[in-house]
Amino acid sequence: MLHAERLTKSVTSGERTLTILHDLSLSVAAGESVAILGKSGAGKSTLLGLLAGLDTPTDGELSLFGHPLSRLDEDGRASLRAGRVGFVFQNFQLLPTLSALENVLLPLELSPRAGETDTAAQWLDRVGLGERQNHLPKQLSGGEQQRVAIARAFVSDPELVFADEPTGNLDPDTGGQIIDLLFSLNQEAGTTLILVTHDHALASRCDRCLRLIDGHLAAFDPRSLVSDEAPS
Amino acid sequence: MSNLNARLAMRSLKRDLRAADVRALFVALMLAVAASTMIAFFLDRLDRGLERQASQMLGGDLVLEQRDPFSEDLRTQLEDAGFTLSDQVDLVSMISRGDRFQPASLKAVDDVYPHYGASQVDIGEGTEPIASGPAPGEAWADPRLAQLVDIGIGDRVQVGQTELTISGIIEREADQSGGFGSFNPRLMLNTADLDATGLVQEGSRVEFEILAAGPPQALDNVQALLDELRREGVEVSDVRVDQPQLGNALQRAESYLGLAGLAAVLLAGVAVAMSTRRYVERHLDTAALLRCFGASQRQLVIIFSLQLLGLALIASLIGAALGLAGQALLLWLLANFLPMTLPPPGIMPLGLGVLTALSVLVGFAGPTLLRIRRVSALKVLRRELDPLPPSAWLVVSVASLVFGGLLWLYSGSLPLALALLVGGAALLGVLWGVSALLLSGVLRGVQSLSGKGPWSQALRLGGRQLGRRRQAGLGQLMAFSVTFFAMAMIVLVRGDLLNTWQDQLPADTPNYFAINIQPSEREAFENTIDPHAEAQSALYPMVRGRVIAINDQDPREAVRPDARGDNSLRRELNLTWQAEVPEGNEIVAGEWFANNDESADTQQGWMSEVAATPKAAPVPISMEDGLAERLGLTLGDQMTFAVGSDEITTEITSLRNLNWDTFRPNFFIIFPPDVLESFGHSYITAFYLPEEEQSLVNQLVRDFPGVSLLNVEAILGQVRDVLAQVTRAIELVLVLVLLAGVSVLYAALTASRPVRAHESGLLRVFGAGQTMISRVQGAEFALLGLASGLLGAALAELATAVLYLYLLDLPPRLHLELWFLLPLGGALLIGIIGHSLSRSLRQQASAASLGLLGEA
């Protein structure tokens, strides 16, 4: 499904070169759910961007769905994602000018399944917003917006879903509901899930937990209280 | 695939219509289309109307004229090419009634006459339009002839060997064909009666004409035939070549209209560029997200281009509707002054409007829009990752290229378009520098305001805000100042310029012209006006003659191509003879006729030769230098005139400069004495009749019915009317230009929205109330308007000074009211518009201030 080997990512700002990720390797099997934990600034989002092919590594090899990404250009990587990868973001990233239904429809429009409005409506139903199809994002609460985003992530029956701190902008109660929703949908669809968070409770529901420290990934048991950071 | 892109594009466009930048874009495009279609619709109708009028005046689309009857063969050829033919015969002959004899210019027309239009004829029930000629056995006389031989409807006149019944008084003929005898009064008859008159005989001076009417391709079909006919000596008039030129005022108005319309398009383009920038910035997130979901760069471009295209299409349609309404208004404003009823609007300008909108979109929004494809999908994770804006050079070059193309399209001439583009760019550069200086000056002046009151505080703060957006501010300043300048010029030209010019004429400048004084009346006429009139000019004899050859060539081929349509070659010229250089004329090249005693012999020499063999030594003539320049002629060039039934070959031996505003009879061409005397001639004079002597006019009309009196003041009044109407039409276009300027203001406001919200938020955090924020914003725009008004006044003052110096030969004078009204009016107008456009921003300010507090 996804295979990364000796990934390195460094960025130069001014004269200083900052290495965010260093010789990082990771393999994710189909149907697996993986949590990536780490302090703020550890490089979690950077890693996610690389794994999803949004960005290119400075060094190392990465293959997605069996395609080596280094051989593809930006457009090639984009078309690899189309219809096969779903995203959930910390700040929801709904298009403000589109209704809830149209937002969910968006990934379908970019895949061969354009125009399947019924499918989109069903997914809105499944996240409990069947009545709010025509509402604009700003007419929805944060939790509701994130539900729309989740429906959007799953609507194209993706093989892989990336989630970057999906509860980061929500209060704990709402966050809990969102997590429940995310995992139940994931289980039903049998999707591979890669989830970035610093919430231990959230991480503990994944099959596997990894921790990002000093640019490396290390296996980690979220139930162990040996932690340098308090659960949020 | 593109289907879904279109759906996606339209779906978000529908929602986007509420965004300020999309609205600004929409309004700007709509204005560009409204301005361009309004003018295009109008000019298109005018041109087609003029073409039709030209055909009507000519009597057909093609007119052939020769001294012998035309062959049947030629007729068939023309009919096969697609023409309808009408025969006409013109000749000069004596007509009589009782013991009254009068030479008249006869025009015999057939049943097809006239091809176009109708004559104004009184057949007993007042003047009415009649689209035919007189029936066989009947004739129509013009009012002059009716008076000279004392005939009325129902009377019979002798024409050659037959008698015809006058069945109508013809006030105006449908066409102007067969006008060679225009010096003699007209009698129109039917060709069926021609044989009975016995006037058409071998050797008599008769002109046969074929008036042909047909579609443009019929004209194309016969071009080769026409060339052949020309070589055979047939006089050929082709409507496309002989189209009369527009009146000067109308022609200028046309080009002003075109320029003003393009100015509106340019301003709208600037507004489009500004709002596209904001539009793209606002949609970078969307683009990144689409990228994340797998959209390719191409798809992004398609989606957003389709969105703007959809916008442009709707804007074009509404703009075109506005343009259509605008041209109707324009037409109405110019109605009295347009010589005809115009054909209905065509479809072509609509296409032009849509093309303009699309060009403006591509040229002014294209490079900025393309930036959207370079957005990185990573932006969904890292917000600050924005693609670099396109280089200013790229944006400006693409826009100039497209605008240059539009100039080309509208002007129809590449060199002109290039000149306008380069000249315009240079002017804009200079204007940019001057504006920058002026803006700094105004801003410095405002900062030094020491008042503690809320208004001086608002002015200081507003000035600072304006200073922070210097570049955008400069652009707007230029746009508004040029618009104000144009408006001021219109008002000045209409009022001040004409008045000043008229005021400087000497008090006794002639106010009447008398023309058509017969040699027999000459003395009586002079004796009648002498005791009453002041400043009477000499009486100049006047003979009509037509240029038939220049340097032994067809006049049209002998002159520069651009002079082929010159009126002097198409119409009969008024020729005079003088022994001395007339008052107000100045020889600028060559020598005046040798008329002193020593040369009497030589003069006598060519005189006798002329008398003997007309083709011998050319007669010296003096030509007005302006005409010589227009035709590209100079000393030594030869001109042959047809005068009466003779041909006189002349040579230009002197060029004269003359002052046209003396209101004295002026002549393009002056002959020496003793050449033209034998031809039919009349006299012309000008004189000044004081107010208290006006009753003399009635006496003159009564005693000299053949003499026409022209009142100069009435003519000037007409000029004033024409000017007023033309300038009103231009004003209408300027209002569109001003609106386009406002759309720039709106777009700039939209583009600076986030910064402005931030600024107002800061002011609020530091304790400014809603009133204060509102005042500061008002002050910012008022300052912009003030500076624009100042610059506009300076430009107008400069331009009028140039006009005074070079056009009127007067020392320039200062227009203090300009310096007062324009800056004040500008400050008010722009202040109010800007203030109301930024209202929604002020509402955002409170939210922004909360944001600022959150950050702190």
Ligand SMILES: Nc1ncnc2c1ncn2[C@@H]1O[C@H](COP(=O)(O)OP(=O)(O)OP(=O)(O)O)[C@@H](O)[C@H]1O
């Ligand atoms: N293009 C870049 N230029 C400069 N610095 C960068 C760039 N990309 C990432 N960084 C830096 O790398 C570090 C990791 O960033 P990243 O966003 O991946 O952290 P994170 O683990 O997601 O943090 P958080 O939990 O706050 O979201 C940060 O210090 C960030 O400033």
Ligand SMILES: [Mg+2]
């Ligand atoms: Mg992050």
